Amino acid sequence: MELYGQESRSIPQKIIIHFIELLLLWLSFWLLFQDGGNRIANVIHISNSLEGYDRRIIIFAFNLITFIRLGYMMTFLLKRKIQWEESVSVPFAFALYYIGFSLFVLPTSKPLDALDVIAVVLFLVGSVLNSGGEILRGRWKKNPENKGKIYTKGFFKYSRHINYFGDLLWVSAYAIITRNWYAISVPIFLFCFFAFFNAPKLDAYLKKKYGKGYDDYAKSTKMLIPFIY
Template identity: 65%
Template sequence: MDLYGKKSKSVPQKLIIHLLEILLLWLSYRILFQEGGAWVENFLHIDNAGVQKGRRMIIFIFNIVVFLRLGFMMIVLLQRRIPWEESFSVPLAFAVYYVGFSILVLPTQKAVDGLDIFAIVLFIFGSVLNTGGELLRHRWKRLPENKGKLYTGGFFKYSRHINYFGDLLWVTAYAVITRNWYAGIIPVLLFCLFAFYNAPKLDHYLKVKYGAQYDSYAENARMLIPFLY
């Protein structure tokens, strides 16, 4: 967690991340709308229904929004140093969303319905919690009078890691759009990663850095899911 105390623009690393993300978007488009779907069917033996384009379009729009959000957060909000290994591990993780969900939606023939509208709302809400929460914190930390203080306002007053919770929501929305039971494994694994690794590790860092400030905050805010966990 020493990365959180090291500031750097990390321009080369961010450039690689974005180039790889663009490559993944192109691959996603090929799978959803071009001959990539036929390749998946022939070599991975996953049905390519090719009938219902609506939900495929939703998946691709989700991909574009996630790409733009990630770009904004890395260029504008992210202040810490990015190690070289992270410039490859981040795109690898997002390949699960861009490519994984694109593959999982291929067999689905069901037309878009009310449940999909709910998933779109869930995606928007999760995106706002994640990016909006980070933006509010970024603005707060830029004020000189807040130097050395722990941010506990905005969405973070409902959860110590509300940004992670937002991630869980928009990833779950992806899974719902696919209407593929296997897709549900992805948000479940993400929850386990956040609940048992990322969040506890970051909690330890914050406790060491902020001491009593963090102890008081932890007593009044859940770790991950507001009001529950």
């Protein structure tokens, strides 16, 4: 499935994705604050602690912010064509966040502490890197003088895929808030997906599109993690 190089508004696909995401948000609320937690806990044989209410509020707040932020980006910033297959695959990814982390936090009764403050900061920083980077790049691309040039400014001067690094930060914040070791599997999976599949695939497309300009950029800028990798 080729994702890059084709422009389209893809309105039907976006409507389907947003509808499924709203359904997932409702399911996460049902799990966290209504009878869903008890029902699912009985089915999958886990405890449903009633002492981790603050963590559940933070997880749902993360869900709302992520829904609004990425909904805005998909509606107003995403210019490439969305394949019909993505109408299912994209909501599946969000199910990992909205539903997966809601399940991971159910057994947790540990009171909030300094590590959770760090997690909230990570979530905010990751969100700014991801959405802020895309917004700044979108504004830059609207300038006719920049047509045919590769964007290497703003947050993207620290990493060629700083938006993906932002994703890793805010998803890791979710995992920390749950205080569930199993939750670590989600950011680990996301890192592997970005590092070994999505980022190299996008690199190949950008190299083909921008040629030497992209080669020079790649030589001086790390692929994913600023100054490291």
